[in-house]
Amino acid sequence: DQQVKQNSPSLSVQEGRISILNCDYTNSMFDYFLWYKKYPAEGPTFLISISSIKDKNEDGRFTVFLNKSAKHLSLHIVPSQPGDSAVYFCAANYGGSQGNLIFGKGTKLSVKP
């Protein structure tokens, strides 16, 4: 049973527009959420995280929104750039899990010039 779901395998966006990547989770014990970006032949790169006590966290062009009641989070990239083209993974864990990250399957973002 997948505890973290990314239901869109791919997303295509025009350069300069907003990219919205979505993630749903089922385990209500999760209290920390992260987004990683992965280029081919590289390991995942940490992008941004959010604690369950917040509903929004911003870092430059990246903003993560958390809706605990809906068990849903999203990553907004504004403006999107061609260099953002990569696979984006949503991950979650909970206090006491000692860093056992549960990942979704990823969404491949393509930003077209």
Next chain:
Amino acid sequence: DAGVTQSPTHLIKTRGQQVTLRCSPKSGHDTVSWYQQALGQGPQFIFQYYEEEERQRGNFPDRFSGHQFPNYSSELNVNALLLGDSALYLCASSKRLAGDSTDTQYFGPGTRLTVL
């Protein structure tokens, strides 16, 4: 500042063989986690090492074992390789925080294992 490094980059083995993968954590990190990423899937947690002990384990058989050395580097060993063990093996390092939680995990580039 060197990030997480892994060796080798690629590895080809045959069924039944044994393999050892290596990881050096990011400077200042003391905790190492290993993940397996099959094609088209997200990374799946194998286990985590801290203070040279396995602290937590995911749903992987005993064929998967590990070790952490005093300098915090780590090895992942897989015995009796199966075709299904073909995957990208990722190492992630982090800093242990108070209360047994860990800080953000930073990943290495991975080792691509192919089992024939």
